[in-house]
Amino acid sequence: MREHLSDALNAAVKNQDKSRISTLRLINAAIKDRDISNRTAGRDPVCEEDVRQILSKMIKQREESARVYEENGRLELAEQEREEIAVIREFLPAQLDTGEIERACRQAVEDTESKSLRDVGRCMNKLKERYQGQMDFGKASTVVKGLLR
Numbered sequence: 759m760r761e762h763l764s765d766a767l768n769a770a771v772k773n774q775d776k777s778r779i780s781t782l783r784l785i786n787a788a789i790k791d792r793d794i795s796n797r798t799a800g801r802d803p804v805c806e807e808d809v810r811q812i813l814s815k816m817i818k819q820r821e822e823s824a825r826v827y828e829e830n831g832r833l834e835l836a837e838q839e840r841e842e843i844a845v846i847r848e849f850l851p852a853q854l855d856t857g858e859i860e861r862a863c864r865q866a867v868e869d870t871e872s873k874s875l876r877d878v879g880r881c882m883n884k885l886k887e888r889y890q891g892q893m894d895f896g897k898a899s900t901v902v903k904g905l906l907r
Contacts (some may be wrong), residue, residue: 781845810891863901
């Protein structure tokens with residue numbers, strides 16, 4: 759993944775795509791920051807899964823910022839946040855749509871033989887095993903809770 763990010767940054771520099779360069783540099787900085795904090799804590803550098811988590815967190819931060827900008831009438835800044843989200847999403851696995859999330863949740867409920875709201879944790883663990891980085895687990899949790907009510 760790091761190599762893919764580096765190649766994308768080099769291509770953006772060649773194409774002089776300033777917004778893309780900025781976003782890719784932010785991604786690299788976030789990854790390096792986590793590497794440094796891991797090194798000082800005596801842990802290994804970030805792995806592919808950690809990079810996915812960093813990217814997912816960056817997307818959530820930008821979605822929240824875009825929402826706040828829209829509420830305050832700053833549409834140009836909201837659009838800039840959405841452009842950054844689009845660049846970041848290129849490096850994540852394809853996200854499941856709502857229908858696919860519902861099917862996955864039903865399957866997890868069946869597989870874990872869940873019957874009540876007490877079993878939400880087991881269902882979510884099963885989903886996280888199978889679909890890490892591919893779904894919004896906040897939405898999935900809502901679906902699972904709805905199925906178990």
